[in-house]
Amino acid sequence: MPAAKTGADSARRAIDLLFAFERAPLATVRELAEAVEIPVPSAHRYVAMLRDMGLVEEAGRSQYRLTMRVIALGQAARRATTLIDVIRPFMQALAEETQETVLLVQPIAGLPVCTNRIEAPRRLRLSFEVGQYLPPLRGASAHLLLAAQAEEDRLSYIEEAITRGELAPASGIEGFLEEVRRDAGRGWAVSREEIDEGVWSAAASIQNEGAFVGTLSVPCPAFLMDDEKAESIIDAVRKTAQQISETLGS
Numbered sequence: 591m592p593a594a595k596t597g598a599d600s601a602r603r604a605i606d607l608l609f610a611f612e613r614a615p616l617a618t619v620r621e622l623a624e625a626v627e628i629p630v631p632s633a634h635r636y637v638a639m640l641r642d643m644g645l646v647e648e649a650g651r652s653q654y655r656l657t658m659r660v661i662a663l664g665q666a667a668r669r670a671t672t673l674i675d676v677i678r679p680f681m682q683a684l685a686e687e688t689q690e691t692v693l694l695v696q697p698i699a700g701l702p703v704c705t706n707r708i709e710a711p712r713r714l715r716l717s718f719e720v721g722q723y724l725p726p727l728r729g730a731s732a733h734l735l736l737a738a739q740a741e742e743d744r745l746s747y748i749e750e751a752i753t754r755g756e757l758a759p760a761s762g763i764e765g766f767l768e769e770v771r772r773d774a775g776r777g778w779a780v781s782r783e784e785i786d787e788g789v790w791s792a793a794a795s796i797q798n799e800g801a802f803v804g805t806l807s808v809p810c811p812a813f814l815m816d817d818e819k820a821e822s823i824i825d826a827v828r829k830t831a832q833q834i835s836e837t838l839g840s
Contacts, residue, residue, distance in 0.1 A: 603628055604636040608645060608656075616653045673803060674706055677796070677834055681708045681806070684830045688808055688823055695724060695731040695793070696804035700747075702726060702735050705804070726751045727759055727766070730779040730793035731805040737774035738795065738802035744770060778828050780820070782812060790815045792824045794831035798838040806831045 603626065610625040611617065617625070623633035637654060640646040649655040674694070681692045685708040694706040702724040726732055727748060736744055744767060752758050759766035773779040778794040785791075786809070793807035808827050810819075 600636075603632065604639060607633065607636045608640060608660075611646075611656050616649055616655050618652050619654070622654070673798070673838075676837060677806075678706060678708075680830050680834050680837075681706065684708075684806070684808065684826060685710060688810075688826055690808050690810050690823070693731075693807040693809065694804055695735070695807055697735050697738075697802075698723075702729075702731050725756065725785055727756050728781070728784040729807075730781040730784075730791045731807050733770055733773045733779040733781070734777075734793055734795050734805045735802075737770050737779075741771075778824060778831075780824065788812050790820070792820070792827045794827045796831050796838070797835040803838075806834065 606626040607622050607628075610622050613625065614621060619633045619637055620630055622637065623630045626633070628636075637646060641648075641654075644657055644659045646654045647657050677694055681694060685692045689711055691710040692708040693704050695702050696705045697703070698705075704720055704722055704724060707720050724731060726735075736747060739747060745763070748759070748763055748766065761769060769779075778792065780790070780792045782790045788811060789809050790812040791807055791809040793805040795802060796804050796806055806827055808823055810823060815823075
């Protein structure tokens with residue numbers, strides 16, 4: 591038993607040393623030893639073991655860094671975790687910060703779908719529920735889903751939607767395409783009473799390793815919105831979407 595306990599302690603120290611690179615991407619053995627509060631000779635032993643395993647490598651000037659093998663482990667962890675599992679805690683925090691409902695909207699079969707929702711403390715009556723398709727040409731999220739498509743595909747998407755019976759954009763097709771180009775460049779969009787009467791909404795794009803996966807949207811009562819409130823909501827949505835994208839690996 592004592593030998594087993596000693597082995598477990600050694601493994602824990604080696605892992606602690608590995609995590610020390612989160613705070614210092616480049617570090618000497620002495621710096622690593624100080625970070626995890628172990629003797630320098632022990633740190634030398636753990637670094638040698640991690641190097642033999644391909645997890646750390648020399649970076650010059652007696653410094654060490656993590657190898658690409660660690661990145662591969664992170665990618666494997668992300669693949670094992672569903673997108674909703676990653677995003678939902680951020681949605682919850684955003685709902686608490688803004689005191690508004692938060693939606694996750696994703697493209698399914700080429701159309702925007704609400705795939706997750708965190709209710710606001712103040713109930714806001716919406717015309718769609720989780721799993722329901724949203725109008726493809728109306729709303730902030732629709733702008734961003736279309737913005738994620740190639741420029742040459744956007745017009746055919748709009749025409750197909752109108753052929754299926756969707757209302758044409760109020761700004762006209764060319765005006766709508768110009769709005770989409772603007773929103774594509776900035777990564778966020780706003781809408782006012784485009785889907786629900788009395789509802790203003792802000793949305794921002796979410797990326798997963800550079801690929802668009804959906805939008806984070808906050809619908810709010812339009813009568814409560816002034817310039818200061820709108821700016822605050824937009825800023826919160828953009829920052830949260832960026833945090834999610836960074837967590838996903840963008």
